[in-house]
Amino acid sequence: MAGEQPRISAEVARQAAHWHMLMLDDGVSPAQQAACSRWRAAAPEHERAWQKARRVQEQLGLLPPRLAMGTLHRERRQVLKQLLTLAILAPLGYAGYRQLAPQQAFDTAVGQHQRLTLADGTVLELNTDTAVAVDFDQQQRLITLRHGEVLIDSGADAGHPWHRPLRVASAQGTLQALGTRFVVRQRDSRTQLAVYEGAVRVTPLQGPEHTLEAGQQLSFDAHGQGPLSAAREQDLQWTQGQLVVDEMPLGEFLAELGRYRPGWLRAQGDVQRLLISGAFQLRDTDAILAALPATLPVQVDYRTRYWVTVSAR
Secondary structure, eight states: OTTOOOOOOHHHHHHHHHHHHHHTBTTOOHHHHHHHHHHHHHOHHHHHHHHHHHHHHHHHOOSOSSBOGGGSOHHHHHHHHHHHHHHHHSOTTOHHHHHTSOSEEEEOOTTOOEEEEOTTSOEEEEOTTOEEEEEEOSSOEEEEEEEEEEEEEOOOOTTSSSOOOEEEEOSSEEEEEEEEEEEEEEOSSOEEEEEEEEEEEEEESSSOOEEEETTEEEEEOTTSOOOEEEOOGGGGGGGGTEEEEEEEEHHHHHHHHHTTSSSEEEEOGGGGGOEEEEEEETTOHHHHHHHHHHHSSEEEEEEETTEEEEEEO
16 A cells, blocks of 8 residues: 555564663663664664554553563563564554553543442542553453552442453552452552452562451552551541541641642641641642641742742741
8 A cells, every 4th residue: 555654574573662661661771772772773664663662652551651670570571572562563553453452541630539430330439630541351350550549449240251350550560359449549659559348469560469458558669568557547538528637747748738739839848847637628729728827837828829838937
């Protein structure tokens, strides 16, 4: 067909997948970056394959934005590389290529909350600035948390001929629900899991799997390591439009409040260590800020609507 791009060979697709995954590694060296640039420039087919890999990643999200590749098991790296290679080789209009994409995607804006019920009966509640992808097939029910925080009340999957495991993928590992109600929050380099009913099996990218029971909370890295603590019901009050805290340092409080409003919100100096308690209505974050000087020795300064500083009065 006139104007159709030449096909990409299987070998070049494998090379492109290798370089693309390597460039996502946080530990990539300048020498490796230079070698990748030389490979891309060596032939037009190389650059076409590189751009195809980039488009596949943007559209399908096969890989997280950044990876610590050394922390992934060799088998998992190989599977991801094979998936990316197949997607590079597939024509852009091919139905099988489209089937690699998540079946559904949901997201919330800053300050927004959304509740929805999936086809299997699972109920999701998305907190502020959250994005998930939902991909159900014959083998599993997979929810990928791109960013933000989600409360999951697992469904019975009654409409399917057999029970499919419900799994949640984060940047640090995979969680499998064992008839449960739980919250998953994606932090910068950790996954926070709090279990309120049932149990959740945690499989980190590298490290042994373990199970959290109801009433437990864990913040874990790619090795599955992190502090274990009690899950608190008050941390679920965002589903009711409230932020509930008990003697929380003001710096941490403002960081939490900042999740629910656009812009920059910070405390300066020693006021970060002041303690604050209460139940705060998230529908009006400006009202919360305006009330701070009445209970704490602070002042709230607005450089703009989106640039707010709390400092000593």
